Amino acid sequence: EAQVTQNPRYLITVTGKKLTVTCSQNMNHEYMSWYRQDPGLGLRQIYYSMNVEVTDKGDVPEGYKVSRKEKRNFPLILESPSPNQTSLYFCASSFGRTNTEAFFGQGTRLTVV
Amino acid sequence: AQSVTQLGSHVSVSEGALVLLRCNYSSSVPPYLFWYVQYPNQGLQLLLKYTSAATLVKGINGFEAEFKKSETSFHLTKPSAHMSDAAEYFCAVRKTSYDKVIFGPGTSLSVIP
Numbered sequence: 001e002a003q004v005t006q007n008p009r010y011l012i013t014v015t016g017k018k019l020t021v022t023c024s025q026n027m028n029h030e031y032m033s034w035y036r037q038d039p040g041l042g043l044r045q046i047y048y049s050m051n052v053e054v055t056d057k058g059d060v061p062e063g064y065k066v067s068r069k070e071k072r073n074f075p076l077i078l079e080s081p082s083p084n085q086t087s088l089y090f091c092a093s094s095f096g097r098t099n100t101e102a103f104f105g106q107g108t109r110l111t112v113v
Numbered sequence: 114a115q116s117v118t119q120l121g122s123h124v125s126v127s128e129g130a131l132v133l134l135r136c137n138y139s140s141s142v143p144p145y146l147f148w149y150v151q152y153p154n155q156g157l158q159l160l161l162k163y164t165s166a167a168t169l170v171k172g173i174n175g176f177e178a179e180f181k182k183s184e185t186s187f188h189l190t191k192p193s194a195h196m197s198d199a200a201e202y203f204c205a206v207r208k209t210s211y212d213k214v215i216f217g218p219g220t221s222l223s224v225i226p
Contacts, residue, residue: 004156033213040122042203043157043216058213090156092214101147102214104156 002027006091006105013081013112021076021108023091031094032074033058033102034066036087043090049074081112117206117217125223132191134220136178136204139185145207146187147214148178152200160202163187174198199224 004025013019025032033048035058045058049068063085065077074093078085088109092102120135138144146163161172168180174197178189187204204217 035216040218042117042218045213045215048213092157101159101162102157104149104158106156107154 002103004091004093004103004105006089006108009106009108011108011110013110015082015112016080019078019081019110021078021089021091021110023074023076023105024072025074025091025093025103026072027093027103028071029093029095029103030071031102032068033092034064034074034076035090035092036060036085037090037107038087046076046089078110081110083112086110086112117204117215119202119204119217119220121220122218123221123223125225126194127225128196129193132176132189132194132198132222134189134202134204134222136187136189136217137185138187138204138206140206140208146178146180147205147207148172148176148187148189149203149205149216150200151203151219157203160189194222194224196224196226198222 007022030051034046035043037043044060046064047066049055052071055066090107091105094102116139118137148160149157150160151157160176161170163170163180171177176191201219201221203219205214207214
């Protein structure tokens with residue numbers, strides 16, 4: 001089954017404690033991205049990757065890091081989480097060279113206290 | 114820069130009534146357009162997409178949308194609302210297949226029995 005898998009689904013952490021949210025896709029997609037969803041703001045892109053070892057900032061990259069060492073994986077790293085990063089996070093993937101829709105993971109609800 | 118506006122953050126309809134969710138975009142060229150649906154505690158699922166093949170696009174679950182270039186609109190409709198349609202709906206635009214997907218703020222649809 002084609003899917004994008006995020007882990008964990010829920011996470012409560014304390015300010016400053018480094019965390020990683022994993023994302024994996026099994027569709028051989030080139031393009032992967034991370035979004036955060038906040039009420040009234042829709043989804044805002046944090047980082048994206050066009051292919052292995054190619055990443056770039058989205059609209060709200062501050063406080064986040066990503067890496068793309070393998071085509072299937074695109075982890076999101078919060079080196080020092082702060083309460084304003086409390087949000088619902090989605091990973092998405094799509095083919096880069098054709099107009100196909102983005103496939104989304106189930107989401108990770110992060111709370112930073 | 115591209116943007117997407119969705120008129121009405123909350124829409125309520127009676128079961129069996131017409132569903133109309135509005136989406137307007139700003140783009141210098143006809144973009145790729147999408148409607149996504151998000152059910153509670155789930156990721157985003159593609160409802161339909163416009164890729165310039167036809168201005169009236171049919172999607173899943175009886176939804177359809179019409180691309181109107183002169184109005185820069187891509188409104189989503191369904192002739193008869195069902196209780197299971199209650200969800201958050203996002204309009205999204207992508208200028209080219211290499212560009213990021215930009216989401217509108219979303220419209221929460223409630224269906225009243």
